[in-house]
Amino acid sequence: MPQNAREVQLARRPSGAPVPEDFRIAEVEVPDPADDELLIRNVWMSVDPYMRGRMNDRKSYAPPFELDAPLYGGAVGEVVASRYEGIAEGDWVVHGLGWREYAVADGHAVRRIDPAIGPPQAFLGVLGMTGLTAYVGLLDIAALRDGDIVFVSGAAGAVGSLAGQLARARGHTVIGSAGSPAKVAFLRDELGFDAAFDYHDGPVAEQLAAAAPDGIDVYYDNVGGEHLEAAIGAMRMHGRVAMCGSISGYNATEPPPGPRNLALVVGRRLTLRGFLVGDHADRRQAFEAEVSALLREGRIVGRETVVEGGIEVAPQAFIDLLAGANTGKMLVSLAG
Amino acid sequence: MPQNAREVQLARRPSGAPVPEDFRIAEVEVPDPADDELLIRNVWMSVDPYMRGRMNDRKSYAPPFELDAPLYGGAVGEVVASRYEGIAEGDWVVHGLGWREYAVADGHAVRRIDPAIGPPQAFLGVLGMTGLTAYVGLLDIAALRDGDIVFVSGAAGAVGSLAGQLARARGHTVIGSAGSPAKVAFLRDELGFDAAFDYHDGPVAEQLAAAAPDGIDVYYDNVGGEHLEAAIGAMRMHGRVAMCGSISGYNATEPPPGPRNLALVVGRRLTLRGFLVGDHADRRQAFEAEVSALLREGRIVGRETVVEGGIEVAPQAFIDLLAGANTGKMLVSLAG
Numbered sequence: 247m248p249q250n251a252r253e254v255q256l257a258r259r260p261s262g263a264p265v266p267e268d269f270r271i272a273e274v275e276v277p278d279p280a281d282d283e284l285l286i287r288n289v290w291m292s293v294d295p296y297m298r299g300r301m302n303d304r305k306s307y308a309p310p311f312e313l314d315a316p317l318y319g320g321a322v323g324e325v326v327a328s329r330y331e332g333i334a335e336g337d338w339v340v341h342g343l344g345w346r347e348y349a350v351a352d353g354h355a356v357r358r359i360d361p362a363i364g365p366p367q368a369f370l371g372v373l374g375m376t377g378l379t380a381y382v383g384l385l386d387i388a389a390l391r392d393g394d395i396v397f398v399s400g401a402a403g404a405v406g407s408l409a410g411q412l413a414r415a416r417g418h419t420v421i422g423s424a425g426s427p428a429k430v431a432f433l434r435d436e437l438g439f440d441a442a443f444d445y446h447d448g449p450v451a452e453q454l455a456a457a458a459p460d461g462i463d464v465y466y467d468n469v470g471g472e473h474l475e476a477a478i479g480a481m482r483m484h485g486r487v488a489m490c491g492s493i494s495g496y497n498a499t500e501p502p503p504g505p506r507n508l509a510l511v512v513g514r515r516l517t518l519r520g521f522l523v524g525d526h527a528d529r530r531q532a533f534e535a536e537v538s539a540l541l542r543e544g545r546i547v548g549r550e551t552v553v554e555g556g557i558e559v560a561p562q563a564f565i566d567l568l569a570g571a572n573t574g575k576m577l578v579s580l581a582g
Numbered sequence: 583m584p585q586n587a588r589e590v591q592l593a594r595r596p597s598g599a600p601v602p603e604d605f606r607i608a609e610v611e612v613p614d615p616a617d618d619e620l621l622i623r624n625v626w627m628s629v630d631p632y633m634r635g636r637m638n639d640r641k642s643y644a645p646p647f648e649l650d651a652p653l654y655g656g657a658v659g660e661v662v663a664s665r666y667e668g669i670a671e672g673d674w675v676v677h678g679l680g681w682r683e684y685a686v687a688d689g690h691a692v693r694r695i696d697p698a699i700g701p702p703q704a705f706l707g708v709l710g711m712t713g714l715t716a717y718v719g720l721l722d723i724a725a726l727r728d729g730d731i732v733f734v735s736g737a738a739g740a741v742g743s744l745a746g747q748l749a750r751a752r753g754h755t756v757i758g759s760a761g762s763p764a765k766v767a768f769l770r771d772e773l774g775f776d777a778a779f780d781y782h783d784g785p786v787a788e789q790l791a792a793a794a795p796d797g798i799d800v801y802y803d804n805v806g807g808e809h810l811e812a813a814i815g816a817m818r819m820h821g822r823v824a825m826c827g828s829i830s831g832y833n834a835t836e837p838p839p840g841p842r843n844l845a846l847v848v849g850r851r852l853t854l855r856g857f858l859v860g861d862h863a864d865r866r867q868a869f870e871a872e873v874s875a876l877l878r879e880g881r882i883v884g885r886e887t888v889v890e891g892g893i894e895v896a897p898q899a900f901i902d903l904l905a906g907a908n909t910g911k912m913l914v915s916l917a918g
Contacts (some may be wrong), residue, residue, distance in 0.1 A: 300848075327728045470845060492845045504840025509806060511856035513635075518854040520847035 247285070247326055251276050252345035252557045259299050260434060262517040263568065264499045265514045268301070268560035271572060272316075273341060275549065276348045278327070284339070284351050284491035287325040289343035290367040291348035291578045292320035293564040294404075295468075298496040317345035320375060322359070331360055340369045348558050363538050364548075371575030372408055373549030375538060379523040381464075381533040386466045387521045388488035395419045397477055399470030401442065404575035405490060411437055411465045411546040412537075420432040424452065425570045432573055436547065450476035461485075469494045481516050490570045496562075497568060499580035549574025556580055583621070583662055584797035587612050588893045589652040589682035596637050599833045599904065603898035604637070606651075608794070612684045614663070616800075621663040621686050625910045626703040627893075628656035629900040630740075634832040644676035653681035656711060658695070658702045659916075669694055676705045683893050683916060699874050700884075707911030708744055708884030709873060711914035714801075715826060716744035717869040723857045724800045724824035731755045732795055733813055736804030737778065738765035741826060745802045745904045747773055747882040748873075757793045759786065759809065761906045768909055772883065786812035795881025797821075805887055825856040833904060852904040863905075892916055 250273050258271040278283045296317055299309045311317055321344030324335045330353025331338065332361025341356040343349035359369045371377065383405070384390050396413040400406040410433070413420045420440040422433045433442035441457035454462075454476050463485050465477035470492025477487065495502040511518065540546045551572040553563040560578045567576045586609050593606040603636040610615035615621045631657055638645045647653055657680030661673045664688025667832045669675065674871045677692040679685035682693045695705045719741070720726050736742040737758025746769070758778040761825065766804075777793035790812050798820050801813035806828025813823065847854065887908040889899040890891040896914045903912045 275637065287719060432662055474844070475840070489844075489847050495845055501842035501846075504811070504842050504844050506837035506840050508810070508825075508840050509831055511825050511854060512827055513584075513858065514856065514863065516856050518847060520852050522849065522851060526853065 248276060248348070250274065251301075251347040251552055254300060254557060254560050255316050256311045256313055258313065259303055260298075260497075260498075262499050264301065264561075264565050266561055266565070269317075270314075271561075273556050274346075277350050279329045279350050282328050282330050282353050284325050284333060284353050284356060286321075286323040286339060286341065286343070286349045286356070287326050288323040288344065288347055288349055288580050290370055291580055292324040292370040292374075292559060292574050293418060293567045293578060295491055295493045295496060295568060296321060296331070297564065298446055298568060313352045314567075315576050318342055319344040320370050321345075321349065322370055323349065328353070328356075332402065336472070338366050340366075345557075351570075355562050362533070364541065367550065367552075367577055368541075368548055370577060371404060371550055372383060372541065372546070373534060375523055375539055376404040376575055377548075378526065378530060378533050380405045380412060380530050381572065382523060382526040383466055383488040383490050383521060384409050384412055384464070385525065386529065388466060388486045390416070390418070390464060394463035395421070395463045395482075396466065397421045397423075397454065397458060397480070398465045398466040398468070399423045399473040399477075400491075400493060401433055401439065402573050403468060404572070405432075405470050406466065407437060407549060407574050408537075408546065409440055412540075413464075414438055414440075415540055415545050419458075421454070421462070423469075429573055433526060433551070436549075445473070451479050454480050465487070466490065467492070471495060471502055471542070474477065474508055478505050478507050478516065481510065481514055483514050485516050487516065487518040489518055551576045553578045584612060584684070586610065587683040589907060590893060590896050591652050592637060592647045592649055594649065594881055595639055596634075596833075598829065598835050598906070599903050600637065600897075602897055602901070605653075606650075607897075609892050610652075610682075611702050614670055615665045615686050618666050618689050619809075620661050620666050620689050620692060622657075622658040622659040622675060622677065622679070622685045622687055622692070624657045624661050624680065624683055624916050626706055627660040627896060627916055628706040628710075628911050629896065629903045629914060630713075630828055631829045631832060631904065632654060633900065633906060636808050644735065652783060655680040656697050656706050657681075657685065658706055664689070667691075674702050676702075681893075681896060692908045699870070700877065703888075703913055704877075704884055704885065706913060707740060707886055708877065708882070709870060711859055711885075712740045712745050712911055713873055714869050716741045716748060717873065718859060718862040718865050719802055719824040719826050719857060720745050720748055722862065724802060724853050726752070726754070727802060729754075730799035731757070731796065731797045731818075732800045732802065733757045733759075733790065733794060733816070734802040734804070735759045735781075735809040735813075736827075736829060736850060737769055738762075738777065738909050739804060739829075740908070742802065742804050743769075743773060743885060743910050744873075744882065746775055748876075750774055750776075755794075756917065757790070757798070759789070759805075760884070765909055767819055768885070772885075781809070792817050800824070800828065803828070803851060806832060807838050811843055814841050814846055814852065817846065817850055819850050821852050823852065823854040825854060829904070849861055887912045887916045
C-alpha cells in the first residue's frame, strides 16, 4: 500500500470548453481507513458529460465541485483494506470517488459487484449508472409502448447506445444520430439501428425526416439544442421526450436558444420529461436482470472507449469526451 | 323560422393579427333538418384563442377553417325544430356550429344542457369546454398535489381564471399574471389569488420571483413565450407544466424563440405536457359535479365578458379577444 497517490483537482473553473490548465494532478497522502471505511485501489474511472455542469460555480442538480479539491465521479476498484463488515480485501466495488488512484470510502456508500455478472468496468457502463440511465429514461420516463418509433441522439455515446439497443431488443424501429461517419457506421452495422445519420451532414430536422418518414413517438434526448427542436417537429401524437441531458450546451457560455416549435407540444399532446438516474435506484434490480441477460445472449453490446495512461490522462479524456471522442462508454484505465 | 340567416365566413387567411377584412358576414338559406337532425337558433357563441390557429392554412391539431365557408366553434342555442329522437323543440343544446345565427346539426353531435345546473351560456364557459380544460389541465396534466404552489398565466382569461380558482378552492397558493391593472385587481380582489402581476410591468421572471419567492411547483401555461421561460426558471424539483396554449405566439408570423433554460428540465426533473381537452371527455362528469357545486357554494365565479350586437360583431369580438379585451370567458350574444 503506497503512502502517497495521485488525484485530479479542479485548478480553476473552465470557461467554455475545458482545457488542461483547468485541472491539476496532485500527490496526496493515502490515509488509513477508519471504522466502517474501506481503502480502494481504483482500477477504472468514468468520465461523464454531466461532470461539466459541476465544474461551474452555480447550483445545478448536483453541488459544484470545489476548487483545489479532488473531482469525484464513478469508479471501480479493488478493496485493499477494509474496516467495514461485509466487504473484504480483494472485493471489487463501484463507488463515487473517482478521479484519484486510491480512495477511502464509507462502506455504506459503495456497492460490491459480482464479477460473475460482468467484468468490473461494465459496472461503470452498460451494467452501471449509465445503463440504468438508458433503461429508466426509455422505459419509465419516455414510457416506451408497443409500436413506438424511437429516436436517440448522442446514440453512439454511453447512454444513447444502450437506449437504442434496448429499444431494438424490444422490437422497435430505432433511429440514431451521432457525430462522425464511423459512429454512424457503428450504429447501423454493429448495433443494428434501422437508420442513423451524422448531424454534421445537414439540418437535423431534414435528416430526421428522411430517416423517419412516418415520424417518431419517443425521443431520447442526450443533446438538446437543434436536435430537440427537430425531434419535436417529427413527433407524432402523444409523443414523449425523455430529457436526459443536453451535451450540446454544456460548454456554452451563453444560454442556448430553445426550440421554436414548442407550441406543437400542445396540439400533439407531447410530454417532455427530465430525470436524474439517482431518483430511480428502485429500478436497479429489474434493469440488471434484463440487461445482463441481453448481454449474455449477445443481443446487446457494451461498447467501451478505454483511455490508457493512468490518472494523468484523465483530464484530457474528459476534454475529449465533451468533444465526442468516445464511442460507447468512455473509461480511464488506472491500472497502470 | 326564418328562410335566411347570417353566418360569419373566412374571407381570407389573416396574416398576423386578424383584421375585419379577413371575415365576411353572409346571408344564407336556412335548410330544413333532415332525419336525425336539429335546427338550432344560436343564442350564444364562443370566441376562443385556439380558433386563430385554424385560420392558418396548415395542419394544426384541428383542420384549418375553409375559405369562403362558415367558421365554427362552440355555441349554445334553442332547438326550434327536431327530427332527432330524445331532443325536442324548446330544448337547449351546446354544440360546435357557432359563428352562425341558425345551425342544422346532427343530433348525435350536440349535448342537451340542464338549465337547473346553470344558465345556458355557462355551458360555453365555466361549465363547458373552457371549464373542463382548466380542470383537466390542473388535475390530470399538471397532476396537482397537496402543497403545490401554482402559477397561472393568462389568469384573467376564461381558462386561466378557472384554473386558478380551482387551485385556490383546494387550498393552494396561487399566483397569476395578466395583461392590465384591472385584470390584476380582478385576480387579487375578486378571485382571491395570493399574488398577481401585470406582465407589462417588467420582466416576467423578476415579477414571478417576487410573487413566488419560494418558487413554484405547477405552471398552468396559456401564454408560452417569456412566461414559459420564467416559469421553468422558478420551478422547484419535480415541477410540472400543463401546456394548454400559447396565445403570445398565435398571431406571430415568425416562430417565437423557445425558452433558453430548458436544460433545467433535466436537473429539476420537470415535466412539460401538452394536452387537448377533446381527449378528456371521460372527465366531464367529475368536472361538472365539482365545479357546479363550487359555483352553487359561491366558492368560484364564472366571470364572462359579453359582447352584444349579434353575429355582425363576432369578428371584432374575436379580434379583441386575441388582444386581451376579455376578463373571463368572452361570449357573443346572438339574441338580438
